[in-house]
């Protein structure tokens with residue numbers, strides 16, 4: 001598909017004369033639809049990449065046309081108001097304190113990075129080190145504690161922030177792949193005087209298994225040790241739209257005790273990407289990002305109330321992604337968003353039971369949120385062959401266009417790593433019959449691969 005799309009584009013040359021708006025828009029619409037993904041197809045179940053709501057896309061188009069920016073008052077005052085409104089509403093939903101703050105970012109990875117940046121500079125200040133001015137040299141050995149299956153962006157953020165990936169100390173998980181509070185307590189007690197704890201990063205909704213770390217117990221530990229708690233709720237935050245799921249899924253009730261949390265509404269929020277937010281319990285940590293720039297936010301303008309959001313972000317010009325979210329929240333309302341999350345959760349549970357009912361399939365991870373991890377594993381087949389078979393059958397489905405499913409690698413209890421398949425349910429129009437067809441397609445592809 002990629003090669004075909006590239007070929008359809010022709011030579012990479014800017015034409016001297018344009019072909020006109022209608023023709024160009026038609027050409028790229030056709031290119032993206034013919035050689036790309038149709039996320040509205042219920043057989044697209046690979047990633048946390050939902051079909052966006054039309055109303056969200058409409059809100060986004062308005063932003064594209066008007067092009068406000070959030071950095072300064074005079075580049076988008078109304079868009080600033082919208083972002084503040086959405087941040088306040090989301091902070092309330094998360095149960096954060098009344099003076100919580102936040103900012104939109106270009107994705108969950110960047111929200112995690114921002115959370116760790118604020119945590120790093122706060123940890124420095126506690127040690128009398130002004131990281132912003134002096135760098136990391138005087139910080140001692142930084143330590144970031146996080147579950148063994150934390151999103152890879154946490155490690156990459158540590159590298160980007162100069163902390164080094166070696167600062168990440170993985171904390172053991174329980175049988176449901178949630179961070180073990182006893183293991184965290186032991187790791188915290190083990191910290192020595194030369195080590196500077198930067199943050200504990202908990203996860204509310206792991207990418208593969210949807211596991212929710214026990215946030216209340218973790219928050220009690222970070223509070224006792226005065227360590228920043230960042231929660232990566234990029235995936236799990238959407239559950240909060242459903243009071244029923246919020247009450248039944250364990251662990252989430254500590255979310256409001258986080259110092260910072262990452263949430264993505266381009267996952268369980270049905271927004272076109274990006275729609276990610278970093279929330280903080282209070283505005284003070286953002287001071288590390290504040291800058292006074294004569295051509296953007298001179299002090300007398302700020303004093304006169306002409307304030308922008310330059311000090312909330314590493315970006316200067318910043319797109320108003322909050323507008324599509326606000327449009328959606330207003331148009332659809334929280335209750336319906338909650339029903340959509342519940343539907344996806346039910347589909348994952350249904351898939352789990354259907355996988356368990358098929359002898360050739362083995363359930364690897366139960367449906368905690370909206371994913372289910374499994375593999376094609378007929379009895380008596382060699383492990384290496386099964387790994388290769390699962391990898392091949394997924395590519396076969398991808399190549400044929402009949403189904404788009406996820407792939408991951410899972411370390412099992414005996415320490416062996418195996419190639420697994422994953423279904424990610426984020427399409428609220430998909431049905432149980434679609435789930436059956438997806439599993440039929442998986443089994444048929446495996447049989448064809450073995451033929």
Ligand SMILES: Cc1ncc(COP(=O)(O)O)c(C=O)c1O
Pocket residue numbers: 048106107108109110112151153203205206207232233234235264276
């Ligand atoms: C738990 C978790 N955190 C962070 C991310 C990164 O989000 P993004 O792809 O928006 O950078 C993901 C992506 O799937 C995720 O599942």
